[in-house]
Amino acid sequence: xxxxxxxxxxxxxxxxxxxxxxxxxxxxxxxxxxxxxxxxxxxxxxxxxxxxxxxxxxxxxxxxxxxxxxxxxxxxxxxxxxxxxxxxxxxxxxxxxxxxxxxxxxxxxxxxxxxxxxxxxxxxxxxxxxxxxxxxxxxxxxxxxxxxxxxxxxxxxxxxxxxxxxxxxxxxxxxxxxxxxxxxxxxxxxxxxxxxxxxxxxxxxxxxxxxxxxxxxxxxxxxxxxxxxxxxxxxxxxxxxxxxxxxxxxxxxxxxxxxxxxxxxxxxxxxxxxxxxxxxxxxxxxxxxxxxxxxxxxxxxxxxxxxxxxxxxxxxxxxxxxxxxxxxxxxxxxxxxxxxxxxxxxxxxxxxxxxxxxxxxxxxxxxxxxxxxxxxxxxxxxxxxxxxxxxxxxxxxxxxxxxxxxxxxxxxxxxxxxxxxxxxxxxxxxxxxxxxxxxxxxxxxxxxxxxxxxxxxxxxxxxxxxxxxxxxxxxxxxxxxxxxxxxxxxx
Amino acid sequence: xxxxxxxxxxxxxxxxxxxxxxxxxxxxxxxxxxxxxxxxxxxxxxxxxxxxxxxxxxxxxxxxxxxxxxxxxxxxxxxxxxxxxxxxxxxxxxxxxxxxxxxxxxxxxxxxxxxxxxxxxxxxxxxxxxxxxxxxxxxxxxxxxxxxxxxxxxxxxxxxxxxxxxxxxxxxxxxxxxxxxxxxxxxxxxxxxxxxxxxxxxxxxxxxxxxxxxxxxxxxxxxxxxxxxxxxxxxxxxxxxxxxxxxxxxxxxxxxxxxxxxxxxxxxxxxxxxxxxxxxxxxxxxxxxxxxxxxxxxxxxxxxxxxxxxxxxxxxxxxxxxxxxxxxxxxxxxxxxxxxxxxxxxxxxxxxxxxxxxxxxxxxxxxxxxxxxxxxxxxxxxxxxxxxxxxxxxxxxxxxxxxxxxxxxxxxxxxxxxxxxxxxxxxxxxxxxxxxxxxxxxxxxxxxxxxxxxxxxxxxxxxxxxxxxxxxxxxxxxxxxxxxxxxxxx
Numbered sequence: 011x012x013x014x015x016x017x018x019x020x021x022x023x024x025x026x027x028x029x030x031x032x033x034x035x036x037x038x039x040x041x042x043x044x045x046x047x048x049x050x051x052x053x054x055x056x057x058x059x060x061x062x063x064x065x066x067x068x069x070x071x072x073x074x075x076x077x078x079x080x081x082x083x084x085x086x087x088x089x090x091x092x093x094x095x096x097x098x099x100x101x102x103x104x105x106x107x108x109x110x111x112x113x114x115x116x117x118x119x120x121x122x123x124x125x126x127x128x129x130x131x132x133x134x135x136x137x138x139x140x141x142x143x144x145x146x147x148x149x150x151x152x153x154x155x156x157x158x159x160x161x162x163x164x165x166x167x168x169x170x171x172x173x174x175x176x177x178x179x180x181x182x183x184x185x186x187x188x189x190x191x192x193x194x195x196x197x198x199x200x201x202x203x204x205x206x207x208x209x210x211x212x213x214x215x216x217x218x219x220x221x222x223x224x225x226x227x228x229x230x231x232x233x234x235x236x237x238x239x240x241x242x243x244x245x246x247x248x249x250x251x252x253x254x255x256x257x258x259x260x261x262x263x264x265x266x267x268x269x270x271x272x273x274x275x276x277x278x279x280x281x282x283x284x285x286x287x288x289x290x291x292x293x294x295x296x297x298x299x300x301x302x303x304x305x306x307x308x309x310x311x312x313x314x315x316x317x318x319x320x321x322x323x324x325x326x327x328x329x330x331x332x333x334x335x336x337x338x339x340x341x342x343x344x345x346x347x348x349x350x351x352x353x354x355x356x357x358x359x360x361x362x363x364x365x366x367x368x369x370x371x372x373x374x375x376x377x378x379x380x381x382x383x384x385x386x387x388x389x390x391x392x393x394x395x396x397x398x399x400x401x402x403x404x405x406x407x408x409x410x411x412x413x414x415x416x417x418x419x420x421x422x423x424x425x426x427x428x429x430x431x432x433x434x435x436x437x438x439x440x441x442x443x444x445x446x447x448x449x450x451x452x453x454x455x456x457x458x459x460x461x462x463x464x465x466x467x468x469x470x471x472x473x474x475x476x477x478x479x480x481x482x483x484x485x486x487x488x489x490x491x492x493x494x495x496x497x498x499x500x501x
Numbered sequence: 502x503x504x505x506x507x508x509x510x511x512x513x514x515x516x517x518x519x520x521x522x523x524x525x526x527x528x529x530x531x532x533x534x535x536x537x538x539x540x541x542x543x544x545x546x547x548x549x550x551x552x553x554x555x556x557x558x559x560x561x562x563x564x565x566x567x568x569x570x571x572x573x574x575x576x577x578x579x580x581x582x583x584x585x586x587x588x589x590x591x592x593x594x595x596x597x598x599x600x601x602x603x604x605x606x607x608x609x610x611x612x613x614x615x616x617x618x619x620x621x622x623x624x625x626x627x628x629x630x631x632x633x634x635x636x637x638x639x640x641x642x643x644x645x646x647x648x649x650x651x652x653x654x655x656x657x658x659x660x661x662x663x664x665x666x667x668x669x670x671x672x673x674x675x676x677x678x679x680x681x682x683x684x685x686x687x688x689x690x691x692x693x694x695x696x697x698x699x700x701x702x703x704x705x706x707x708x709x710x711x712x713x714x715x716x717x718x719x720x721x722x723x724x725x726x727x728x729x730x731x732x733x734x735x736x737x738x739x740x741x742x743x744x745x746x747x748x749x750x751x752x753x754x755x756x757x758x759x760x761x762x763x764x765x766x767x768x769x770x771x772x773x774x775x776x777x778x779x780x781x782x783x784x785x786x787x788x789x790x791x792x793x794x795x796x797x798x799x800x801x802x803x804x805x806x807x808x809x810x811x812x813x814x815x816x817x818x819x820x821x822x823x824x825x826x827x828x829x830x831x832x833x834x835x836x837x838x839x840x841x842x843x844x845x846x847x848x849x850x851x852x853x854x855x856x857x858x859x860x861x862x863x864x865x866x867x868x869x870x871x872x873x874x875x876x877x878x879x880x881x882x883x884x885x886x887x888x889x890x891x892x893x894x895x896x897x898x899x900x901x902x903x904x905x906x907x908x909x910x911x912x913x914x915x916x917x918x919x920x921x922x923x924x925x926x927x928x929x930x931x932x933x934x935x936x937x938x939x940x941x942x943x944x945x946x947x948x949x950x951x952x953x954x955x956x957x958x959x960x961x962x963x964x965x966x967x968x969x970x971x972x973x974x975x976x977x978x979x980x981x982x983x984x985x986x987x988x989x990x991x
Contacts (some may be wrong), residue, residue, distance in 0.1 A: 099550045107549070119543050121550060218550040224781035253552050254783050332781055335582050338593020339547045343644065354642070358586050381584070381776035390778060 020045040021181040022498070024234035025241055028184050029086050032079065039079070039089030039133065043072040046091050046135055050182045053501055058157045059167075059177035061096050063136030064103055071133040078131065087245055088131030093177045093186035096137040097144050097170075098124055098229065099218035107220045108140040108170075110153040111365025112346045121218025122253065123187060123229045123246040130245045135183055138173030142367045143337065144194055144222045146170050147439045150430055151369045158426070159201060160499040161465055165423040168198030168439075174232045175202040180501055185233040185242055191223045192325050193418075193443025195230040196455035200418035200468025203457045203497070205485070206232045207239040210475040211450035212257035214243075215250030221336040223329035224255075226447040235495065236456065236486040240264035243478065259476060267479035268486040273307025275484060277471075278411035282318035283442055289421040295459030295467040296417045299488065303415070306487055311411050315403040318445065320396050325444035326437065327380050327393035334377030340365065372433065401449040408474040413484050416442050418455040418468035442470060452478045456485045457494035466494075503744050506702035508736040509713060510662035511624075514675060515695040516654045516685040517631065518562045524630045524652035525553030525596065533691070537645035545650030547591025552782050555580075559652035560603070560786065562684040563628045564796050566654060567604030569678050569803055570623050574793050578603040578627075580780040585773070588644050589633035597655075599777040602627035603788070609658075609678070610805060611670040616819065621671050622659040629653050654684070660699070660713070665732035672696055672725055673827065677804050680874075681829045689724050696728050701749070702739045714739070715749040719763055721756045731756045735763050807832055815839070815849035824857045830877040831856070841887035855890055859904055863911045880914030881907065889917035897921070898928050901974050930977035935968075935984045938976065942967035943988070953989060964989065 020042055023031065031037055047065050054060050068091060075089035094100060097107045101120040106112040120128070128134075141151035149157040149172025157172045159165040160180035167176040171188025175198035178186050188195040190208035199206025208230045216227055231242035247261045279300060284293060300310050342348035342361030349364050351357035366374070380389035407414060419439055429436040446453040451472050458469040469488075473481040489495060520530050526544035543551040567574050581599035607623035633649035635642050656675065662668045676694060679685035686693045701714035717735060722728045739749050754763040779785075802810075804826040811817040811825070825835045835856055839849050864875055889910065893903040898921055909920045921927055929935065942964050943950050953960040964985055969976055 099548075105549075112549070115549075117543075117548065117550075119548070119551075216550075217552050220549040221782075252554060254554050255552075255781075331778060335584050335592075335594050335776075335778070338584060338586060339549065339591060341586060341588075341593060343588050344546060344591065345548070354588055355586070378776065381778055383774045383776075386776070386778070 021049045023184055025087070025090055025185045025238040026235065028090055032089050033084060039072040039075040039091075040069060042089065043068050043091045043133055043135070046183055049180075050135065050177075053180055053182060056158065056163060057160060057176050057180055057182070058155055059138055059173045059180065059182055060093065060136045061106065061108070061139050061154055061173065062104060064134055067103075068133050068135050075131055075133065083131070085131050086241060087127070089133065090131070090184060091133040091135045092127060093135050093138045093174055093183035094124060095171050095174045095186065095188045096140050097189055097220045097222075098187060099220070100124055100134065100137065103134070103137065105137065105220070106153070107144070108142045108152040108154060109340075109365065109367070109370070110347065111340050111362070113153075115346050119218065121229075122215035122250045124218065126246050126248075127187070127242075132245075138171070138177055138186060140173055141170035142370050143220065143333070144170040144189055144191055144227075145333070145369050145373055147193070147197060147436050148424070148426075148429065149173060149198070150426060151367060153367055156426055159423045160501055161203065162423065162463070164425055165465070166201065166426055168201035168419070168423060170194040170198075171206075171232060172198045172201075175199055175204060175206065178202070178232050178234060179204050179499060181498075185231060185238050187229055187242075187246070188232045189219055189222075190228050190230050190443075190447065191226045191329060192447050193440045195232060196443050196453055196468070196470055197419050197439060199232055199455045200457075200466065200470075201423040203466030203468075203494070203499070204232060204234055205236055205239050205457075205489075206230060206455045207243060207478075207482075208446060208453045209243060209247065209478060210257075210452040211447070212255050213452070213476065213478065214246050215248070215253040215256050217250055217252040221332070223332045223447075224336060225332060226325075226329055228447070236454070236482055236489050237265065237268055239454065240268060240482050240486075257476065262479055264478060264482055267483045269483060270487050270490055272303070272484050272487040275308045275413070275480075276411040277303055277308050277310045277484065278313035278407055278414040279310055280313050280315045280318065280407070280414055280416060282315050283416035285420075285441075287420060288417060289461065291459070291461040292417050292419070292421060292467050296415070296469050299458040299469050300415060302488060302491060303484070306491055308484070310415075313407050313411060313414070315407060315445070317396065317400045317403050321400055321445040321448060322437065322441055324393045324396045324400065325440070325448055326376070327389050328397065328448070330373045330377030331380045331390050332377065334374045334381065337366075337370065337374055369433070397448050400445055404445070404449045404451060404472075404474070408477075412473070412480050413477070414472040416470050416472070418442060418470040422461045422463070422465035422467055446472050450475050452476070452481055454481045454485050456489055458488075458492070459494060460497070504704055504740075506704060506736070506740040506743065507708050508664055508732070509660050509701050509703060509716075510664075510668050510732055511660035511699045511716075512656075512658045512662065512668065512671065513697045513699070514656040514672070515697075516656070516679055517693045518559050518652040518654055518684050519686060520556055520558045520562065520652055522556060522558075523650040524556050524559055524628070525650055528650065530651060532647035535647055537643070537647060540647040541649070545591065546646060547593070553596060553780075555783060555786065556652060559628060561792075561796060562652070562682070563603050563626065563654055564788065564793060565682050565800060566656075566679065566684055567607065567626050568793070568797050568800055569682055570604070570607035570609060570626060570656070572604035572607030572623055572626055574788060575601055575603055575605065576788055576790075577601060578786040578788060580783045580786070581777045582780050583775045583777055585775060587632070588642060589635045589646075589649070591633065591646060591649055595630060595632065596780055596783070597629035597777075598627035601785075603786070609671060609674050611667060611674055612819075612823065613670075614666070619661075619667070621661045621667075624657045624659050626654060626656045629655055662698075665729045665736070668698060668732050669725055669729040672728055674804070676725075677827050677829075681801055681803055689722075692723075696722050698722075698728060698732055700732055700735045700739070702736055702743065715751045717749065717752055717754050717763070719754045719756055720766065723758070727756055727758060730761060731763060734761065738763065801829075804829075804832075811849070815844060816847070817850055817853055821850070821853040821857055824861075825853060828873045828876070830874040834876045834883050837883035838887050841884040842890055851890060852887070855886060855907075859907050860886070860911075863908065879911060881910045885910060885916055892917055892921065896928060896930070896977060898926055899974070899976070899978055902926050902928065905974075926975060928977045929972055929975045930980045932980070932984065934972065935976055935981050936988070938968045938971040938981075939964070939985050939988050941971050961985070961989070
């Protein structure tokens, strides 16, 4: 019947389209929110993109937004429902980071990014699944079961923001927030055929983001279009007095950067990113996109990033070292799971032993080792030194080019279970994404084709720190000149 | 023959900084007496996702202290995570400073009993956050995180301290400097100032070779006296163990105040590897040179400088300068009194005597106890004390009456003139009254008079006392002495 069609129409909308519809009075925020809640209800049993939804609060907020609009409020994000990755603190809504150790934990405060989105008038539909504490590339490490890829339910959606990416790809939400420590926004966006933006380190406040790798973590939007990513970034970006690592710069009008005009833009093609072992269709699609950029007037320039092969080992030393300290607070004393022991140290052991999954334990142990007396210089300190070299590679490259283009991931989405017993193979899926986090760069993944099995392929554009306008403009120009985003998964 | 040992002590001192808010969050630092866990927020509770933001006032207080302790102030200081698990440590790590502390390479001067001056070198002074407090209640341990995240200054000395008395002098001087700067209350009983000495002993031969003995760290010292006693005890214990052929183990001890002895404590972790690494949540602290210079310019005059000025400008006796400059409140009082009284003809020394002998006696006797900072709250204003001493100088009252007047002033806050008038204490130099008093003394003590007159001249003092008693102490001693002599010999 008619309402079913209109509901389907509503859930296919992205942020900008939904905003236009609300502004034109074609539907209300309550209509929109109900449509998404119904679709989640219908599909998420199979997908498991959400850990929990908040329908009552969402509908109440939606009717509040509708009243505000009736009173003349016309902010672009007013009444837009969104999904939030479960590593972001949401006041009054259970937040677990995908870990059993935080089961039932209801935070007393919200992340700055969540507060900013609320202040902009958006509505929280629910919290999305994630690898436990964002440690993973497939969302299989969630303590609450894996999320499935909407393009093929036997495959992973990528990770760690796999819940957010699957929700957006499956039209369960017009957009979502994810977090990206080594590729956790970009890689699932690529696997799910949508857009994922990792802002420059310090662009978005980390306050209220449950820390994994503090010097690497960034919150980023996962959307259906580049324009939506620009809209959401503008809403969450900016200096925060609660996060000393935010950069004290004004937030640009990112949407204004989407001119469609990229002639003369210099796009670097890093030799080291087209390595053996890339899935042939991925390489072909990305090489075709280089031609497309050239046809749009951009200059493509071969470049070298000589320390590329060191990025992954450096990343895994830095991120695990930081994680080993960041996760020390989960001790069962003040919140979360608490398992009694004979002594206070036994209490810590019992609680952490029961609450953390195996990948989290593995990374805590690796990080603890890298920081230990006698190993610190050889591992952590050396990693930080090489990190500086990697950053210098990019600094050098960006003196010559505006953006750098590469595949987002060497493969398309792999099968659930395919790599769970091989942590090293899992880690290799991050090979093109971790450098941006180590160097504090911004990066975006956008769809650039499909493999022979019909799975989406993503290309990555990297820009210098605070260079979001450049990567957004390039990504938008490419997106508008292709039709990849129009193909949707059948559910 | 028992071997002689030299004592070697290094100190770690933790001082809570007197800021309005905690070190990395906006919680009020004024938590003393508040119900448990009421001065807390996501940051100092270590909730997931919370991030630290440095308290500028605490950084400035550390720079002020570093400058006052003659330290180099770092151009870049880096906060670091010190990792260990304990229920009172919410994040599982303490934010401290490790490789790049704010202050380094300073010194404090102490005076030795022979009057010479010794420098105790400061290895480093850095900023960190305090932990919460565990309270053991039966089978349970209760955690109060009001204190967690309080700004804490840690001062580490070189092992330059060679006795319990030197340690006492060092700590007294350090506490004095902290109070002058207004950065710390100096209150050891409440734990606002905490001191952990590392104590070892060695033979003079070992000292000559630059060797050190195994060191023992002593905790739980809640007063200056406890620090002194603990070091003295521990040094003797270690010498005793060595002389008996034993070995000193590197351990942590606690101080048992009741039994006045050190007792073995189990260390927190059997082998402590804190896995320090730079705190990624806080950018390196770049310390602007102008800020340092401005801070240096606004430092108050410190006790050493005051002491020197008192000695040079006012010729104060060394014994009194220390007593006055130790507490800024006392020095302030003294300077205000001298300003009202005068700087000429040894007047500052006379004022010093009145303060350190008489006013201190009243303060000590008072319920407020040993805290000389109470001088700021006494009812006797410095100007009133100056007026009193001026009355003594002008022989309107004698010195002993002056002490009595001061006591009455201390109780009432009245001016000395008012007290003297009300109590009828003005000095008597009227010859008739004095003569009558002398005569009364003679009449009551005929035997003594006879003995005196037969040559027992030392009885002069006896008659002086009798005569003063007869005038209730009001007689002008000079006039009385003269008349007594005349009448005895006459």
